Amino acid sequence: MDICKMTALELAGKIHSKEIMIKDALDAVYKNIDKFDAEYNCYISTCREPAYRRAVEIQARIDAGEIISALAGVPVSVKDNICTKDIETTCASLMLKNFKPIYSASVIDKMEAADMILIGKLNMDEFAMGSTSETSYFGEISNPWDKGRVPGGSSGGAAASVSAQEAFLSLGSDTGGSIRQPCSFCGVTGLKPTYGSVSRYGLIAYASSLDQIGPIAKDVADCAALFEIISGKDAKDGTSMDFPKFEYPNVTNGSIKGKKIGIPADYLGRGISCDVKDAILNAKRELENLGAIVEEFAMPIVKYAIPAYYIIACAEACSNLSRYDGIKYGYSSPLAENLKDTYIKSRSEGLGMEVKRRIMLGNFVLSSGYYDSYYKKALMAKKLIQQSFFDAFTKYDILLGPVAPTTALKKGESLSDPLKMYLGDIYTVMINIAGLPAVSVPCGFDKDNLPIGMQLIGKPFDETTILQAAYVFQKATDFLKSPADLQGGLS
Amino acid sequence: MNYEITIGLEVHTELSTKSKIFCNCTTLFGGEPNTHVCEICSGMPGTLPLLNQTVVEYAVKTGLATNCSITRYNKFDRKNYFYPDLPKAYQISQLYLPVCRNGYVEIDSDAGKKKVRIHEIHMEEDAGKLIHDPWEDCTLVDYNRCGVPLLEIVSEPDMSSAQEVIDYLEKLRAILQYTGVSDCKMQEGSLRADINLSVRPAGQKELGTRTEMKNMNSFKAITRAIESESKRQIELLEEGKEVVQQTRRWDDNKGTSYSMRSKEDAHDYKYFPEPDLPPIEISDAQIDEIKSSMPELPQNKKLRYISEFGLPQYDTGIITNSIHLVYLFEETVKICKNPKIAANWIMVELMKLLNDSGTLPENINFNHSSLGKIIVILEQGKITRETAKKVFGEVFYNDVDPDTYIKDNNLSVMTDSLAIRTAIEDVLTQNEKSVNEYKGGKTQAFQYLIGQSMRALKGQAQAQEVTKILKDILG
Numbered sequence: 023m024d025i026c027k028m029t030a031l032e033l034a035g036k037i038h039s040k041e042i043m044i045k046d047a048l049d050a051v052y053k054n055i056d057k058f059d060a061e062y063n064c065y066i067s068t069c070r071e072p073a074y075r076r077a078v079e080i081q082a083r084i085d086a087g088e089i090i091s092a093l094a095g096v097p098v099s100v101k102d103n104i105c106t107k108d109i110e111t112t113c114a115s116l117m118l119k120n121f122k123p124i125y126s127a128s129v130i131d132k133m134e135a136a137d138m139i140l141i142g143k144l145n146m147d148e149f150a151m152g153s154t155s156e157t158s159y160f161g162e163i164s165n166p167w168d169k170g171r172v173p174g175g176s177s178g179g180a181a182a183s184v185s186a187q188e189a190f191l192s193l194g195s196d197t198g199g200s201i202r203q204p205c206s207f208c209g210v211t212g213l214k215p216t217y218g219s220v221s222r223y224g225l226i227a228y229a230s231s232l233d234q235i236g237p238i239a240k241d242v243a244d245c246a247a248l249f250e251i252i253s254g255k256d257a258k259d260g261t262s263m264d265f266p267k268f269e270y271p272n273v274t275n276g277s278i279k280g281k282k283i284g285i286p287a288d289y290l291g292r293g294i295s296c297d298v299k300d301a302i303l304n305a306k307r308e309l310e311n312l313g314a315i316v317e318e319f320a321m322p323i324v325k326y327a328i329p330a331y332y333i334i335a336c337a338e339a340c341s342n343l344s345r346y347d348g349i350k351y352g353y354s355s356p357l358a359e360n361l362k363d364t365y366i367k368s369r370s371e372g373l374g375m376e377v378k379r380r381i382m383l384g385n386f387v388l389s390s391g392y393y394d395s396y397y398k399k400a401l402m403a404k405k406l407i408q409q410s411f412f413d414a415f416t417k418y419d420i421l422l423g424p425v426a427p428t429t430a431l432k433k434g435e436s437l438s439d440p441l442k443m444y445l446g447d448i449y450t451v452m453i454n455i456a457g458l459p460a461v462s463v464p465c466g467f468d469k470d471n472l473p474i475g476m477q478l479i480g481k482p483f484d485e486t487t488i489l490q491a492a493y494v495f496q497k498a499t500d501f502l503k504s505p506a507d508l509q510g511g512l513s
Numbered sequence: 514m515n516y517e518i519t520i521g522l523e524v525h526t527e528l529s530t531k532s533k534i535f536c537n538c539t540t541l542f543g544g545e546p547n548t549h550v551c552e553i554c555s556g557m558p559g560t561l562p563l564l565n566q567t568v569v570e571y572a573v574k575t576g577l578a579t580n581c582s583i584t585r586y587n588k589f590d591r592k593n594y595f596y597p598d599l600p601k602a603y604q605i606s607q608l609y610l611p612v613c614r615n616g617y618v619e620i621d622s623d624a625g626k627k628k629v630r631i632h633e634i635h636m637e638e639d640a641g642k643l644i645h646d647p648w649e650d651c652t653l654v655d656y657n658r659c660g661v662p663l664l665e666i667v668s669e670p671d672m673s674s675a676q677e678v679i680d681y682l683e684k685l686r687a688i689l690q691y692t693g694v695s696d697c698k699m700q701e702g703s704l705r706a707d708i709n710l711s712v713r714p715a716g717q718k719e720l721g722t723r724t725e726m727k728n729m730n731s732f733k734a735i736t737r738a739i740e741s742e743s744k745r746q747i748e749l750l751e752e753g754k755e756v757v758q759q760t761r762r763w764d765d766n767k768g769t770s771y772s773m774r775s776k777e778d779a780h781d782y783k784y785f786p787e788p789d790l791p792p793i794e795i796s797d798a799q800i801d802e803i804k805s806s807m808p809e810l811p812q813n814k815k816l817r818y819i820s821e822f823g824l825p826q827y828d829t830g831i832i833t834n835s836i837h838l839v840y841l842f843e844e845t846v847k848i849c850k851n852p853k854i855a856a857n858w859i860m861v862e863l864m865k866l867l868n869d870s871g872t873l874p875e876n877i878n879f880n881h882s883s884l885g886k887i888i889v890i891l892e893q894g895k896i897t898r899e900t901a902k903k904v905f906g907e908v909f910y911n912d913v914d915p916d917t918y919i920k921d922n923n924l925s926v927m928t929d930s931l932a933i934r935t936a937i938e939d940v941l942t943q944n945e946k947s948v949n950e951y952k953g954g955k956t957q958a959f960q961y962l963i964g965q966s967m968r969a970l971k972g973q974a975q976a977q978e979v980t981k982i983l984k985d986i987l988g
Contacts, residue, residue, distance in 0.1 A: 223559070227558075344601070345558070349654075390781050
């Protein structure tokens with residue numbers, strides 16, 4: 023029995039029935055990490071000592087028959103921009119190397135209350151800025167399907183670790199596609215929840231109005247189970263909202279018969295690779311076979327998505343990242359001789375290229391004299407984008423589209439051309455701007471046997487409908503593979 | 514040439530809420546450095562602000578008390594700048610939609626009643642404090658004050674002298690204290706004012722170039738700073754030079770200000786809407802509730818004192834300007850039932866004690882019922898006026914209980930005529946020369962003998978009684 027091949031719910035079932043001891047699950051996953059991670063670099067740190075300590079406590083309660091959570095005893099890995107008390111939280115930056123938060127994020131508290139076990143912190147693009155996981159101070163991550171390729175980003179470690187069976191499931195964060203796109207590149211399933219459905223308290227902010235934490239897992243059911251645990255209004259986050267409690271069993275009991283699904287025609291236009299387009303059209307037919315009514319519709323607003331996103335995200339980022347000033351915590355330049363020097367040198371040395379690029383972009387668009395031409399216009403575009411989705415959802419229950427124009431890129435390809443990297447976010451950023459939920463599920467493979475993902479986009483707080491559709495789709499298709507299945511085992 | 518001075522004020526007031534504006538830390542002044550601090554107010558990565566609703570309530574109260582219109586849908590914005598006392602490197606403030614706008618405060622200036630218009634009132638968080646350690650030659654940061662709620666009250670440039678500025682500030686302070694919004698202790702920094710000042714030749718239509726002065730922490734300093742800055746600007750114009758738009762820092766020890774930064778170095782704060790806080794919506798019901806909980810405001814109280822108690826305009830102005838004097842006055846009236854006498858004691862004896870000891874009304878710390886008790890005892894003729902003043906002094910400095918103090922020190926009026934007569938006779942025996950002078954026609958000698966007798970009686974006999982007995986003896 024290979025524990026690491028199991029889904030999180032399968033493992034949880036065996037832990038609850040005491041067929042598997044939690045300690046054995048930890049041993050198995052840490053063994054895989056030790057075996058593969060030198061190659062893939064998914065983890066920035068692991069926290070074995072507290073994990074095993076926690077395992078003993080939870081095992082005792084399971085043995086006493088006290089446990090009720092669906093994922094009790096399951097090891098979980100967390101992107102390294104989510105604060106974990108007394109455990110290093112680096113944002114993959116020199117700026118926060120060795121930084122240990124004095125508190126835990128609300129999602130960490132919730133997973134702990136559900137008796138899940140934190141096993142490690144996942145590599146990512148520095149401060150979640152990037153779409154390839156190549157901007158990490160702790161080195162690039164390799165795609166388990168092809169080590170010469172990137173896993174996507176910014177939650178590259180979160181997706182690649184699940185794909186490489188170095189994690190059962192993980193938490194990522196999605197500001198402009200950072201959960202969905204690496205899931206697409208790595209052949210795993212990930213949910214970007216509705217803005218306001220998962221507390222951001224303790225998520226180190228990139229762009230506050232767009233950031234959401236979400237689950238990444240081997241399949242839809244696991245995603246749904248973890249989403250149930252982490253979602254809900256949090257008194258510590260003023261932007262989190264009250265909504266009817268999400269219940270994951272509804273996901274596995276649903277059907278998509280008669281559901282109306284719209285595909286924005288502009289999502290299949292110029293720039294998309296043939297393989298990705300074919301996979302989406304195949305998925306369309308599959309969904310029709312399953313009883314859904316699928317049609318294309320025009321959504322010309324797509325052309326404003328990238329500029330609006332990068333203006334809003336960078337504006338908020340430049341402000342959010344100003345606190346890293348070399349004074350209170352984090353990197354402080356040893357070469358600084360006075361206050362101004364401390365600011366300039368600590369930030370110049372402690373932050374990477376892509377982060378500095380976005381800070382400068384953000385400062386530019388907020389500068390007096392430019393605010394109206396950039397930031398204010400971006401907010402107007404945001405309103406129009408929200409309206410377009412609102413209109414679309416008067417006609418459709420779900421929207422369907424590709425996650426990214428291509429499959430996983432070769433390493434180094436986009437570092438030299440940031441604009442190209444930004445354009446790769448075209449299908450994902452609008453969903454963050456509109457605050458909608460979207461699930462990324464595998465829907466095929468390209469000619470190089472690299473996974474392709476599609477996204478199902480839902481109405482606000484209607485994760486249930488899109489996860490039901492994704493679940494039915496996964497049941498009916500055979501795209502849930504691990505790189506081990508296709509390529510004769512992980513190296 | 515004659516010049517007109519134009520002054521506008523930005524007043525920052527710390528609110529007396531129990532907890533900070535965006536977290537649950539206490540707002541108490543004066544804790545050990547960095548003990549009133551959590552991950553939120555110290556700006557730790559990943560934390561989010563959560564709005565303390567009492568701050569909104571206090572802002573609306575202040576707005577209503579200063580005749581402002583309340584912005585029903587208002588928002589927070591971020592003001593971005595680097596400084597070590599600002600741990601997030603941005604201050605959460607309000608730029609685009611402040612909570613209150615377009616109000617006024619009425620002051621009694623030399624030229625009669627005058628309205629000082631309020632441009633806006635907005636909510637924001639305070640920053641920490643930098644402390645220079647001269648021994649280690651380094652600067653340390655204390656974040657205790659970070660996140661203490663502030664209201665910034667921005668006036669229009671409607672004042673034209675230091676006196677008007679003080680009148681305005683006193684009025685504003687009274688409003689803030691009456692409504693319980695702030696304790697306004699200037700020495701603790703809970704009321705701070707930045708002064709925008711310009712001068713122009715009398716009759717000129719457009720305003721002159723203004724400067725902004727910061728760091729004033731007393732009314733005296735404000736007066737001195739205004740006088741010094743208007744003089745400096747007038748001298749520049751007289752010499753044919755130009756006033757440079759700049760921010761200046763007032764040094765009260767040296768009695769001068771110096772330039773901190775000019776317009777060219779002015780910060781670009783890159784304001785944008787705060788994404789971590791939802792907009793604030795204020796309902797009619799909320800406003801009605803706040804209105805119904807409003808206390809009597811200074812202006813109304815003043816009018817009532819005049820009409821109901823018949824107090825002089827001047828006295829009511831002084832008393833109603835300070836909530837602390839109001840508390841004392843109203844408690845005293847409750848006990849002695851005589852507003853005029855109560856007001857008189859406050860205006861004469863209390864003011865003298867405050868002046869002599871350099872105490873501010875807010876620092877009065879004796880039992881407020883004591884003054885009323887003293888007045889009652891005095892009016893009953895149980896002590897003399899001299900004794901009453903003496904007892905009040907003890908109350909003021911040592912918070913003694915008047916009854917106990919009078920009893921313990923045997924200060925009651927002597928009612929035993931025989932004992933008084935005996936004491937006076939002793940005085941006359943010792944002052945034979947004066948007695949003879951009086952008998953020889955020198956009437957001043959009589960006053961002297963009364964004084965000597967009162968002294969012998971330790972002031973505890975009524976003066977009429979002493980005079981009567983003395984006349985009786987001397988014939």
